[in-house]
Amino acid sequence: MFSIPDVLIQGWVLQLSPELASRAQFGWTISVHIIFASLSVGLAPFIVYFTWKDVRTDDERFTRLRSFWVKVFAAGFVMGTVTGIPMSFQFGTNFPQFAEVAGELIGGPLAFEAKMAFFLEAVFLGILLFGQERVSDRTYIFSSVLVGVGAWLSAFWILIVNAWMQTPQGFEMITRNGMEVAKLTDPLAAFFTPRMPWMYVHMVNASVISVALLVAGVSSYIVWKKRDATAWNTALKLAVIILLVTAPLQAVHGDAYGRHVADTQPQKFATMEAHYETGTADLHLLAFPKSFDAITDPKAETLFTVSLPGVGSFLATGGDFDAEVLGLNEYEENPPVAMVFWSFRFMVGLGFLFIGLALWGGYLIYNGRLSESNRFLKTMIAASPLGYAALLTGWYVTEIGRQPWVIQGELRTSEAVSSTLTGREATLTLVGFVVIYIGLILVALHVVRWLVEDELRELGVNVSDDDRWYGPVPKVSDDD
Amino acid sequence: MTELVLLVDAYLVDALPEIWFGAVMFALAMYIILDGFDFGIGMLYAARNNEHEKETFLTAFGPVWDANEVWVVAFGTMLLAAFPRVYSRVLADHYLLALGFVLALLFRGLGPEMREQRDDERWKRYWDYSFIGGSFLAPLLFGTLAGRWIFDAPTLSLPVLLTGVGLVTVSVATGAAFLTAKTRPRLASDLRTYGIIATLAYLIGVVALLTTVVVTDAGGAAETVLSLPVGAIVVLSVVAGGGGSVLALRGKYRAWLVSALGLPALLSLLVALLLYPNIYPPTGLTVREAVVSPLALNLVTILGFPALLLVLWYFKFLYGVFSGPIEGEGYKN
Numbered sequence: 001m002f003s004i005p006d007v008l009i010q011g012w013v014l015q016l017s018p019e020l021a022s023r024a025q026f027g028w029t030i031s032v033h034i035i036f037a038s039l040s041v042g043l044a045p046f047i048v049y050f051t052w053k054d055v056r057t058d059d060e061r062f063t064r065l066r067s068f069w070v071k072v073f074a075a076g077f078v079m080g081t082v083t084g085i086p087m088s089f090q091f092g093t094n095f096p097q098f099a100e101v102a103g104e105l106i107g108g109p110l111a112f113e114a115k116m117a118f119f120l121e122a123v124f125l126g127i128l129l130f131g132q133e134r135v136s137d138r139t140y141i142f143s144s145v146l147v148g149v150g151a152w153l154s155a156f157w158i159l160i161v162n163a164w165m166q167t168p169q170g171f172e173m174i175t176r177n178g179m180e181v182a183k184l185t186d187p188l189a190a191f192f193t194p195r196m197p198w199m200y201v202h203m204v205n206a207s208v209i210s211v212a213l214l215v216a217g218v219s220s221y222i223v224w225k226k227r228d229a230t231a232w233n234t235a236l237k238l239a240v241i242i243l244l245v246t247a248p249l250q251a252v253h254g255d256a257y258g259r260h261v262a263d264t265q266p267q268k269f270a271t272m273e274a275h276y277e278t279g280t281a282d283l284h285l286l287a288f289p290k291s292f293d294a295i296t297d298p299k300a301e302t303l304f305t306v307s308l309p310g311v312g313s314f315l316a317t318g319g320d321f322d323a324e325v326l327g328l329n330e331y332e333e334n335p336p337v338a339m340v341f342w343s344f345r346f347m348v349g350l351g352f353l354f355i356g357l358a359l360w361g362g363y364l365i366y367n368g369r370l371s372e373s374n375r376f377l378k379t380m381i382a383a384s385p386l387g388y389a390a391l392l393t394g395w396y397v398t399e400i401g402r403q404p405w406v407i408q409g410e411l412r413t414s415e416a417v418s419s420t421l422t423g424r425e426a427t428l429t430l431v432g433f434v435v436i437y438i439g440l441i442l443v444a445l446h447v448v449r450w451l452v453e454d455e456l457r458e459l460g461v462n463v464s465d466d467d468r469w470y471g472p473v474p475k476v477s478d479d480d
Numbered sequence: 481m482t483e484l485v486l487l488v489d490a491y492l493v494d495a496l497p498e499i500w501f502g503a504v505m506f507a508l509a510m511y512i513i514l515d516g517f518d519f520g521i522g523m524l525y526a527a528r529n530n531e532h533e534k535e536t537f538l539t540a541f542g543p544v545w546d547a548n549e550v551w552v553v554a555f556g557t558m559l560l561a562a563f564p565r566v567y568s569r570v571l572a573d574h575y576l577l578a579l580g581f582v583l584a585l586l587f588r589g590l591g592p593e594m595r596e597q598r599d600d601e602r603w604k605r606y607w608d609y610s611f612i613g614g615s616f617l618a619p620l621l622f623g624t625l626a627g628r629w630i631f632d633a634p635t636l637s638l639p640v641l642l643t644g645v646g647l648v649t650v651s652v653a654t655g656a657a658f659l660t661a662k663t664r665p666r667l668a669s670d671l672r673t674y675g676i677i678a679t680l681a682y683l684i685g686v687v688a689l690l691t692t693v694v695v696t697d698a699g700g701a702a703e704t705v706l707s708l709p710v711g712a713i714v715v716l717s718v719v720a721g722g723g724g725s726v727l728a729l730r731g732k733y734r735a736w737l738v739s740a741l742g743l744p745a746l747l748s749l750l751v752a753l754l755l756y757p758n759i760y761p762p763t764g765l766t767v768r769e770a771v772v773s774p775l776a777l778n779l780v781t782i783l784g785f786p787a788l789l790l791v792l793w794y795f796k797f798l799y800g801v802f803s804g805p806i807e808g809e810g811y812k813n
Binding site: 083085106112119130131185 | 554560561597
């Protein structure tokens with residue numbers, strides 16, 4: 001996948017090439033950021049609904065739910081902010097040629113994201129968290145709506161940038177200050193690229209599904225501990241109903257999206273199916289590696305597959321079983337096939353699992369036994385992080401599948417990496433980000449756990465209070 | 481049709497590249513004014529041991545810091561949108577400084593928010609360190625980065641270090657003024673001393689910096705420094721700093737805040753004057769040479785400027801909601 005000179009090990013010192021380290025760093029930092037960013041997007045409609053119900057009906061259930069989920073939203077937003085700012089700098093620090101070549105195309109949307117979306121979310125979240133006593137009910141509800149609008153607009157502008165990188169248009173290449181750069185010629189075409197609507201719907205819906213699973217998991221845990229927690233029964237039911245709509249929608253939409261990818265990025269489509277020989281493509285419904293090699297280099301002959309002959313062609317073209325699908329052997333350089341092939345299977349598999357869970361929950365609601373089935377509650381608890389697993393692997397298909405290009409067909413990732421960056425600097429910051437972000441995730445998990453435990457205590461459930469901070473003891477002065 | 485052609489082939493107004501240089505510098509000014517006092521709160525927090533006083537500081541900080549911090553994103557992305565070469569080169573040429581700065585921001589932001597998640601002495605203590613350390617390092621690294629940008633000198637050179645330290649001291653000064661306007665008089669008299677010392681340190685720093693620049697001709701800026709506008713900025717800074725200190729001593733805290741916030745605003749103006757007509761000395765490019773094509777710039781103007789006005793309006797709203805001194809339990813409900 002990567003050539004040997006990319007990795008240099010001298011004694012205990014590991015040094016990666018600037019390109020490999022930059023890619024790993026961007027991939028890692030965005031993976032962590034995307035969890036918190038999509039948490040904001042997915043949780044926003046829940047927050048608006050709970051706030052509206054709480055203020056309008058004075059129903060104690062919604063006061064509980066609003067207060068709990070606003071706390072989660074606030075913690076997630078802070079994590080999203082502190083992990084998002086490194087993202088907006090890394091275009092310059094690690095991929096300056098990309099930023100310069102694409103500046104006219106991506107600079108506008110990124111600036112609009114800051115000015116129209118990020119500010120909106122940050123300002124009105126301040127009011128949502130601290131201002132209930134200081135503003136009218138109407139302004140308070142409106143603030144929750146604006147926070148949500150901010151999150152969704154944020155995704156809109158960011159995905160305009162990413163969709164343009166997949167299906168670039170609306171520009172021409174010119175020479176400026178001795179460098180080939182893209183000059184904006186048609187703003188509408190550049191903003192509303194063919195990929196944009198597909199990506200936006202798929203991403204926002206994935207965010208809602210992930211949050212619905214999280215809400216369902218947390219609710220199930222609390223209901224499992226205390227059956228008559230009415231607020232949490234309501235939340236569980238709401239989450240299942242939302243899943244019943246969004247999970248099947250994602251599958252139907254994803255199917256059409258795949259066809260669009262086959263049209264616009266045939267190389268990525270071939271990578272998703274590990275389709276090497278040009279010709280009719282089979283669809284591998286299930287694939288199991290027969291040997292270790294198949295994990296790192298999946299090919300038809302090393303996989304045990306349950307396949308539908310010709311259905312790959314059928315999907316790619318929307319109806320023709322014999323259609324020719326371009327194979328990977330046609331290209332000079334291909335993306336890392338294994339990562340894309342397995343990520344894609346993982347995502348699709350989880351997508352179908354979510355539909356199954358939604359149907360199971362729907363059936364239990366129909367029978368009025370939603371909070372009684374221990375098996376269902378436990379399954380939902382286990383499934384609570386899986387939405388994010390699917391979202392991340394889907395994102396890997398999109399981004400890794402575009403390699404070796406950073407702007408499809410225009411600029412290679414290797415040409416975008418900073419020429420002044422040394423392997424030592426890049427490796428140092430990569431290690432720094434890995435260590436700090438792992439700490440960040442652990443903190444985030446603890447915060448959620450504590451919020452849940454506080455909620456249980458308020459509901460009168462006995463929760464052991466023995467978990468203290470077990471880190472090394474800092475010096476504590478006596479005058480506190 | 482004529483209008484459309486105009487939009488594509490020519491800037492909306494002839495001075496649009498210069499206006500955008502001004503707009504980027506305006507975003508920089510907003511950032512070092514607003515997040516500057518956040519940093520100041522964080523550094524002054526180090527001198528507090530009383531839990532109630534700490535809570536008061538965090539109450540002043542809580543509702544606004546996140547929105548304030550977004551100005552650095554606005555600054556960076558506006559720079560990218562109008563001057564992509566400058567955005568790319570400045571960040572790539574100062575790799576460790578830039579990423580060190582964002583990591584300092586990370587620790588600064590997480591500190592207060594995570595601190596309140598758990599009522600545990602040790603847990604709180606660690607996040608206090610995170611808050612204080614981040615609040616000190618972020619302006620130091622950002623100022624150092626700005627110094628290298630303007631003067632094209634190594635990190636360990638006098639002009640660059642003075643820029644870093646200057647941003648730290650001016651942040652302490654505005655932070656003290658902001659907190660004083662927000663807290664009870666007992667706390668205020670204490671903060672006043674810190675504020676005045678920081679103001680004096682800042683003024684000495686600016687004069688030392690400009691003197692160094694004249695002597696060494698760092699970044700070829702010596703001539704600019706000896707010009708009338710820079711002289712006017714120095715005089716105005718001394719008036720704002722000195723006058724602010726007098727106002728502080730007389731207990732006119734709101735007026736002190738206004739004059740203290742004038743210091744970082746004047747500092748940004750100074751940065752703009754030192755750079756112009758160049759925009760990043762190592763590239764040798766002027767504002768006009770580095771700017772994007774007319775269509776792209778017109779577009780970000782038409783869509784971006786109304787958005788910017790709207791942002792300013794809702795900042796006014798935010799600060800209106802959380803105006804006045806903090807009393808009792810503060811803003812929380």
